[in-house]
Amino acid sequence: MNKIIKKTRLAENVTEYVVSAPDVARHAHPGQFIILRVDEDGERVPFTICDYDAIAGTVTILVQEVGYSTIKLSQIPEGGFIADFVGPLGNPTDLSEFKNILLIGGGIGAAVIYPQAKALRAKGMPSDVIVGARTASLLMYEKEFKAAAENLYLITDDGTSGVKGFVTDELKRLAAVNNYDCVFAVGPMPMMRAVCALTAELNIKTVVSMNSIMVDGTGMCGGCRLTCGGKTKYACVDGPEFDGHLIDWDEAINRSKVYREQEKEHRCRLTGEVK
Amino acid sequence: MAIEKKPRSKMPEQDPKERARNFKEVAFGYTPAMAQEEASRCMHCKNAPCMQGCPVSVNIPDFLAATASGEFEKAGDIIGKTSSLPAICGRVCPQENQCEKMCLRARVDGAVAIGNVERFVGDYMLAHGGKPQKTARTGKRVAVIGSGPAGLTCAAELSNHGVDVTVFEAFHKAGGVLVYGIPEFRLPKSLVQAEIDKLCGGGVEIKLNTVAGKTLPIEEIAKDYDAVFIGSGAGLPMFMNIPGENLNGVYSANEYLTRVNLMKAYLPNSPTPVQLGKKVTVIGAGNVAMDAARTALRMGAESVKIIYRRGREEMPARAEEIHHAEQEGIEFCLLTNPVSFCGESGWVKSMRCVKMELGEPDKSGRRSPKPVAGSEFDIETDMVIVSLGTRPNPLIKNSFAALQTSEKGTIVVNEETMQTNVDGIYAGGDAVTGAATVILAMGAGRKASKAILEKLGMQS
Numbered sequence: 180m181n182k183i184i185k186k187t188r189l190a191e192n193v194t195e196y197v198v199s200a201p202d203v204a205r206h207a208h209p210g211q212f213i214i215l216r217v218d219e220d221g222e223r224v225p226f227t228i229c230d231y232d233a234i235a236g237t238v239t240i241l242v243q244e245v246g247y248s249t250i251k252l253s254q255i256p257e258g259g260f261i262a263d264f265v266g267p268l269g270n271p272t273d274l275s276e277f278k279n280i281l282l283i284g285g286g287i288g289a290a291v292i293y294p295q296a297k298a299l300r301a302k303g304m305p306s307d308v309i310v311g312a313r314t315a316s317l318l319m320y321e322k323e324f325k326a327a328a329e330n331l332y333l334i335t336d337d338g339t340s341g342v343k344g345f346v347t348d349e350l351k352r353l354a355a356v357n358n359y360d361c362v363f364a365v366g367p368m369p370m371m372r373a374v375c376a377l378t379a380e381l382n383i384k385t386v387v388s389m390n391s392i393m394v395d396g397t398g399m400c401g402g403c404r405l406t407c408g409g410k411t412k413y414a415c416v417d418g419p420e421f422d423g424h425l426i427d428w429d430e431a432i433n434r435s436k437v438y439r440e441q442e443k444e445h446r447c448r449l450t451g452e453v454k
Numbered sequence: 455m456a457i458e459k460k461p462r463s464k465m466p467e468q469d470p471k472e473r474a475r476n477f478k479e480v481a482f483g484y485t486p487a488m489a490q491e492e493a494s495r496c497m498h499c500k501n502a503p504c505m506q507g508c509p510v511s512v513n514i515p516d517f518l519a520a521t522a523s524g525e526f527e528k529a530g531d532i533i534g535k536t537s538s539l540p541a542i543c544g545r546v547c548p549q550e551n552q553c554e555k556m557c558l559r560a561r562v563d564g565a566v567a568i569g570n571v572e573r574f575v576g577d578y579m580l581a582h583g584g585k586p587q588k589t590a591r592t593g594k595r596v597a598v599i600g601s602g603p604a605g606l607t608c609a610a611e612l613s614n615h616g617v618d619v620t621v622f623e624a625f626h627k628a629g630g631v632l633v634y635g636i637p638e639f640r641l642p643k644s645l646v647q648a649e650i651d652k653l654c655g656g657g658v659e660i661k662l663n664t665v666a667g668k669t670l671p672i673e674e675i676a677k678d679y680d681a682v683f684i685g686s687g688a689g690l691p692m693f694m695n696i697p698g699e700n701l702n703g704v705y706s707a708n709e710y711l712t713r714v715n716l717m718k719a720y721l722p723n724s725p726t727p728v729q730l731g732k733k734v735t736v737i738g739a740g741n742v743a744m745d746a747a748r749t750a751l752r753m754g755a756e757s758v759k760i761i762y763r764r765g766r767e768e769m770p771a772r773a774e775e776i777h778h779a780e781q782e783g784i785e786f787c788l789l790t791n792p793v794s795f796c797g798e799s800g801w802v803k804s805m806r807c808v809k810m811e812l813g814e815p816d817k818s819g820r821r822s823p824k825p826v827a828g829s830e831f832d833i834e835t836d837m838v839i840v841s842l843g844t845r846p847n848p849l850i851k852n853s854f855a856a857l858q859t860s861e862k863g864t865i866v867v868n869e870e871t872m873q874t875n876v877d878g879i880y881a882g883g884d885a886v887t888g889a890a891t892v893i894l895a896m897g898a899g900r901k902a903s904k905a906i907l908e909k910l911g912m913q914s
Contacts, residue, residue: 405700
């Protein structure tokens, strides 16, 4: 059982949880993820670590309420408990070979690039950051990014905050005037695919973080498998980060939809229950 | 000496048609009278060949004698001297290739059903056996990584000698393959839990949700404990690397069984989803393949086919599992090998196969299959379960560079002591052998516990 130390509503359907997990916090690195089960009968759901504090013994995750388990999680109050919380899983982000990195976060993916922005600032090489969202209320970690980034660029689909457009528009503009040697992009798969299509043209190495469906997170189930450079890889133990230009995106997006029908049914059942 | 013929007592079972649609245990188990009757068939051969067939050398004639005279608790104590989990072994050991194969009655009127009697005694001990006696503590501390058969056995043995044991388990539930892999209808999970509870009552602490090498580095664990036993199993599923294998609807047996067993996707309101295939194909013919096929049937499949590239004789599954699968209506497509999968809108729709013929025996002694030219044909299928075996998980090796492993990824140990190349760190079970049986893993856990006790200056 892991206690929810702090719970903050960040945007419509997006909640930040600071969870007590001392061993995870002590060994976590940017880019790694955890798997949690909300309650005794819960499914195992992976979330990327957004922040961690080894001294306080806490791990921070950002959760968008999209399905059965995430909605159930949102019903646990601050001070309440999560049944299981295991990690840190996957490999840490390694961008050490790059000198001029552009970070791109889309939607909740912004939370995933935040530890990277912080780490780069700590290394004395703060990076440019693009944060995109559908609308202003879904933009996350604006204040935190302002402190960590060299330059922060906000983009919304509807123009309610920052520049109106997509992250790829801003990427195109910035790449024309900057000499980036790496783009690190995290967000919904279609966004990551669009970024990769553009950076392939621009010839900029691109790293993405794959949030595949998985059960154990330790290489056991193979559910998270994807094709990278023509080879089958497991997001959990080979990733979660991959060279975005080598990913078979059609396949990855197809696999991300495998439980869509069942998930719909679960959600209905849950909203029925909590009415 | 002429033996008076007396056939082996049949194990009562659920009707195949009925059980193919439920998750209740297939076999009901012996009644006390049946157990006594069957145990009395033992002829008490002078050199007890059955014991030579047992990987942990259970004193079979003695426990059968005790059972025959109705002293079930005594029988349990005799088994307990060398085997920690009889209710489990009685169900999942391949007895026909071990103890029962060596039984002299085998060639007369059928081997004594040692496994069935063991199961009875194991169940009796769970229901009636006293609480484990907590031995005086020695202050020694040992860490066990993995709570599968190897880890649990090692932990039980050490704890019985007064060693405080902490078991680190990656999953949210203890038991390893006993809970995520072997289905409910073959090994009820309540029974595994009862065995584990008994263990914990004896002074073993289980830390769930702890991935050794990730949550806690192995170096850190080694520093905190007097010795470490690694029983992390062989959990990495193998695929065929053929076109279409990553289509939706293609599972590893590990994933399918974990979703259904551990995550309880077989219950109507489980939050964990699983595909409900109508025309299911299972690739492979080992015990795990039989488990996956029979599970798919119980999940409501209209048809389930086993696809296997060799012949009937070569199928690696236990005879009993194959027999049960056939009884339940699983079809066997033998000498058949998949070459690709075909999909529609991202979902698997069919499997292209090629017919095989058997050639000369290969290194494993089995006749090696060769494709028959021009024999390609398609099998319609909306769910495929790949069950071609597993390899050890590289997670431990990758996080602990000092540990010596083989090319196959198995941990290298001294076979006498089960010690790895790192002093004070032992390993056993599938992590060392590659995918094998529950009983071999238990044997390894026991062997390592003896070496660890010796290392700690204690007599085992």
